[in-house]
Amino acid sequence: xxxxxxxxxxxxxxxxxxxxxxxxxxxxxxxxxxxxxxxxxxxxxxxxxxxxxxxxxxxxxxxxxxxxxxxxxxxxxxxxxxxxxxxxxxxxxxxxxxxxxxxxxxxxxxxxxxxxxxxxxxxxxxxxxxxxxxxxxxxxxxxxxxxxxxxxxxxxxxxxxxxxxxxxxxxxxxxxxxxxxxxxxxxxxxxxxxxxxxxxxxxxxxxxxxxxxxxxxxxxxxxxxxxxxxxxxxxxxxxxxxxxxxxxxxxxxxxxxxxxxxxxxxxxxxxxxxxxxxxxxxxxxxxxxxxxxxxxxxxxxxxxxxxxxxxxxxxxxxxxxxxxxxxxxxxxxxxxxxxxxxxxxxxxxxxxxxxxxxxxxxxxxxxxxxxxxxxxxxxxxxx
Amino acid sequence: xxxxxxxxxxxxxxxxxxxxxxxxxxxxxxxxxxxxxxxxxxxxxxxxxxxxxxxxxxxxxxxxxxxxxxxxxxxxxxxxxxxxxxxxxxxxxxxxxxxxxxxxxxxxxxxxxxxxxxxxxxxxxxxxxxxxxxxxxxxxxxxxxxxxxxxxxxxxxxxxxxxxxxxxxxxxxxxxxxxxxxxxxxxxxxxxxxxxxxxxxxxxxxxxxxxxxxxxxxxxxxxxxxxxxxxxxxxxxxxxxxxxxxxxxxxxxxxxxxxxxxxxxxxxxxxxxxxxxxxxxxxxxxxxxxxxxxxxxxxxxxxxxxxxxxxxxxxxxxxxxxxxxxxxxxxxxxxxxxxxxxxxxxxxxxxxxxxxxxxxxxxxxxxxxxxxxxxxxxxxxxx
Numbered sequence: 001x002x003x004x005x006x007x008x009x010x011x012x013x014x015x016x017x018x019x020x021x022x023x024x025x026x027x028x029x030x031x032x033x034x035x036x037x038x039x040x041x042x043x044x045x046x047x048x049x050x051x052x053x054x055x056x057x058x059x060x061x062x063x064x065x066x067x068x069x070x071x072x073x074x075x076x077x078x079x080x081x082x083x084x085x086x087x088x089x090x091x092x093x094x095x096x097x098x099x100x101x102x103x104x105x106x107x108x109x110x111x112x113x114x115x116x117x118x119x120x121x122x123x124x125x126x127x128x129x130x131x132x133x134x135x136x137x138x139x140x141x142x143x144x145x146x147x148x149x150x151x152x153x154x155x156x157x158x159x160x161x162x163x164x165x166x167x168x169x170x171x172x173x174x175x176x177x178x179x180x181x182x183x184x185x186x187x188x189x190x191x192x193x194x195x196x197x198x199x200x201x202x203x204x205x206x207x208x209x210x211x212x213x214x215x216x217x218x219x220x221x222x223x224x225x226x227x228x229x230x231x232x233x234x235x236x237x238x239x240x241x242x243x244x245x246x247x248x249x250x251x252x253x254x255x256x257x258x259x260x261x262x263x264x265x266x267x268x269x270x271x272x273x274x275x276x277x278x279x280x281x282x283x284x285x286x287x288x289x290x291x292x293x294x295x296x297x298x299x300x301x302x303x304x305x306x307x308x309x310x311x312x313x314x315x316x317x318x319x320x321x322x323x324x325x326x327x328x329x330x331x332x333x334x335x336x337x338x339x340x341x342x343x344x345x346x347x348x349x350x351x352x353x354x355x356x357x358x359x360x361x362x363x364x365x366x367x368x369x370x371x372x373x374x375x376x377x378x379x380x381x382x383x
Numbered sequence: 384x385x386x387x388x389x390x391x392x393x394x395x396x397x398x399x400x401x402x403x404x405x406x407x408x409x410x411x412x413x414x415x416x417x418x419x420x421x422x423x424x425x426x427x428x429x430x431x432x433x434x435x436x437x438x439x440x441x442x443x444x445x446x447x448x449x450x451x452x453x454x455x456x457x458x459x460x461x462x463x464x465x466x467x468x469x470x471x472x473x474x475x476x477x478x479x480x481x482x483x484x485x486x487x488x489x490x491x492x493x494x495x496x497x498x499x500x501x502x503x504x505x506x507x508x509x510x511x512x513x514x515x516x517x518x519x520x521x522x523x524x525x526x527x528x529x530x531x532x533x534x535x536x537x538x539x540x541x542x543x544x545x546x547x548x549x550x551x552x553x554x555x556x557x558x559x560x561x562x563x564x565x566x567x568x569x570x571x572x573x574x575x576x577x578x579x580x581x582x583x584x585x586x587x588x589x590x591x592x593x594x595x596x597x598x599x600x601x602x603x604x605x606x607x608x609x610x611x612x613x614x615x616x617x618x619x620x621x622x623x624x625x626x627x628x629x630x631x632x633x634x635x636x637x638x639x640x641x642x643x644x645x646x647x648x649x650x651x652x653x654x655x656x657x658x659x660x661x662x663x664x665x666x667x668x669x670x671x672x673x674x675x676x677x678x679x680x681x682x683x684x685x686x687x688x689x690x691x692x693x694x695x696x697x698x699x700x701x702x703x704x705x706x707x708x709x710x711x712x713x714x715x716x717x718x719x720x721x722x723x724x725x726x727x728x729x730x731x732x733x734x735x736x737x738x739x740x741x742x743x744x745x746x747x748x749x750x751x752x753x754x755x756x757x758x759x760x761x762x763x764x765x766x
Contacts, residue, residue: 064519066760066762066763066764067762071762072760072761072762074757074758074759074760074761075512075760075762075763076510076512076513076515076757076760079487079512079513079515079516080515082488082491082516083491083515083516083519085491086490086491086492086494086495086519086520087494087519088495089492089494089495089496090494090495091495092495104462105461105465107469108465108466108468108469108492109469109472109491109492109495111469111470111472111473112469112471112472112473112474112475112492112496112498113472113495113496114497115495127459129458129459129462130459130462132459132462132463132466133462133465133466136447136466136469136470137469374457374459375457376457377449377455377457377458377459378455378457379449379450379454379455379458380449380458381449
């Protein structure tokens with residue numbers, strides 16, 4: 001429990017700028033940034049949210065970017081991202097703590113700033129080379145991870161601050177449905193093609209609601225299987241329809257091919273009482289209690305075999321797990337704990353010997369969930 | 384003349400990171416950054432040059448980027464550019480003045496920094512939208528332009544600090560040659576296709592030494608005319624060969640289609656005694672004294688007609704003009720004057736009413752030499 005009372009703490013939350021906050025549709029980072037800002041406001045902190053001008057926030061909104069840059073594709077995200085960040089640091093003296101949810105670049109601004117303690121949530125490592133920025137800025141920023149699995153071995157972390165949802169927004173259904181569901185983005189790493197395979201082997205229907213992020217992948221590996229019956233494609237499904245889709249399902253299939261960092265769709269499904277059939281990798285073993293709120297699977301065959309056992313799970317366990325661990329309020333508790341430590345320490349300490357060693361060790365040789373692994377520059381030398 | 388003695392002034396020069404400093408081949412911004420740093424060092428300032436690790440500098444070199452990012456294309460320029468900038472501002476307390484030659488982004492770092500006065504040389508505006516950054520940062524950075532023509536009407540400038548060369552590196556030839564020369568980059572804006580047209584109409588040979596930056600343009604509008612005789616293509620030509628090529632020419636043809644910002648090749652040619660046949664736009668009228676060190680031309684026909692008058696020009700006037708106005712030492716003088724003002728003022732004052740008005744006026748409606756003019760975002764509102 002926090003020893004220090006954070007009531008009235010002047011907190012700046014830096015949100016991403018792709019979408020307004022909260023996002024009207026897709027925009028997981030924007031959603032989390034909003035939930036943090038709004039949650040902290042409800043706990044009595046004095047919150048200023050740096051977000052696009054068409055955002056909605058009951059605290060203080062500070063906007064440099066007129067709208068989400070994905071809403072007006074002609075906006076130069078590089079220019080407005082830099083101003084969004086620069087203006088926050090220009091006002092750093094107005095705050096007691098800065099919580100950065102806008103990826104790695106803002107940390108490089110903090111290096112030369114007299115800003116108060118900075119907490120950065122690492123929502124994901126985009127590539128190995130990005131570690132150069134994290135290591136260089138580790139003397140200035142504290143870090144939170146969104147799962148234990150998504151931690152870099154060269155960094156120190158204040159806490160694992162799992163993302164949270166408001167369970168009230170999801171309708172609990174204690175009766176198992178008859179179809180599997182795939183939700184999210186069509187990208188190979190999310191394993192939509194594996195979900196199709198699992199459903200076919202198990203002889204159950206699959207409903208897919210996702211945006212075709214990787215269009216070639218969608219065209220080649222997904223579309224040919226869509227028949228409107230055994231494999232249904234519903235497009236992007238929002239709020240009420242999403243709720244209903246999840247609520248009435250037998251299970252969410254989440255057979256990722258790359259370690260998942262957190263996996264918001266899993267807790268959304270579980271909040272509806274719907275268990276998860278997930279790959280045994282990344283964050284999934286932290287979210288899903290194997291044999292209770294779903295099954296951890298070693299490949300498609302294993303997953304297909306476990307479909308028959310899904311209906312026997314007690315769906316109340318799924319809901320209860322979300323309520324205990326993955327609500328916005330629990331997330332806020334965890335961040336408050338992290339803030340306490342950051343405020344107490346002020347600046348991060350020097351890296352441990354082990355962290356030092358890992359920072360010198362080949363960044364391309366990591367168990368991390370990089371989004372992309374481009375070639376290693378010959379000019380970067382590792383031990 | 385400087386009233387304050389700048390001996391011992393702790394100056395940080397931030398160079399671009401595409402190439403080492405000085406650049407072994409192409410790299411005009413890197414060359415200017417080096418000339419500034421080295422010139423200031425020779426004048427007794429205590430200079431720290433922030434540049435890639437394979438740079439050569441007799442003062443203090445501070446390197447975050449291992450090599451020029453164009454030398455190791457796998458290097459992530461975004462990551463290393465941010466660290467290159469961030470580390471300078473992290474050390475801002477070590478300096479009395481920062482001179483930024485790394486485009487606009489470092490200014491956004493200065494917004495939240497207690498760094499000393501910052502002088503930014505605007506080597507070029509890449510697009511209208513970039514003005515958002517300049518206007519937002521004008522309260523924190525002083526500006527220098529590289530010609531009177533390349534000034535934005537919404538900004539205040541300390542000085543026009545023309546780029547300079549060392550005339551000793553160029554061999555003066557008092558005899559007019561018999562061929563025209565085109566030097567630089569194959570990009571429509573540099574007018575290589577117009578140079579071909581001028582040479583053909585005038586019935587003289589054209590030698591072209593340039594890198595094919597815009598390959599489609601080169602293939603379609605340049606390559607078909609190369610015959611190894613009337614139109615010769617020499618590829619990229621460095622140092623000695625470049626000197627010889629310029630020295631023995633009748634004139635440099637510089638028929639730009641977009642306002643030139645400065646135009647280093649013009650002063651290189653003039654240092655060799657070679658006059659310039661240039662378009663009457665952008666900086667060219669500031670560099671070329673019409674009828675003495677070349678001719679200002681209104682289109683291809685006008686330029687072709689003036690070719691016959693080139694041999695009658697006194698080539699000593701060309702050399703003398705460079706020695707008087709466009710040497711590294713003159714550039715250093717001009718920057719020292721700008722530094723004086725920046726140190727005296729500390730921070731820029733508020734914008735004038737006219738500057739304010741221009742900042743609110745449509746940025747797409749400017750006489751500026753933008754590199755690129757992408758569509759105007761609907762979310763940006765102008766008066």
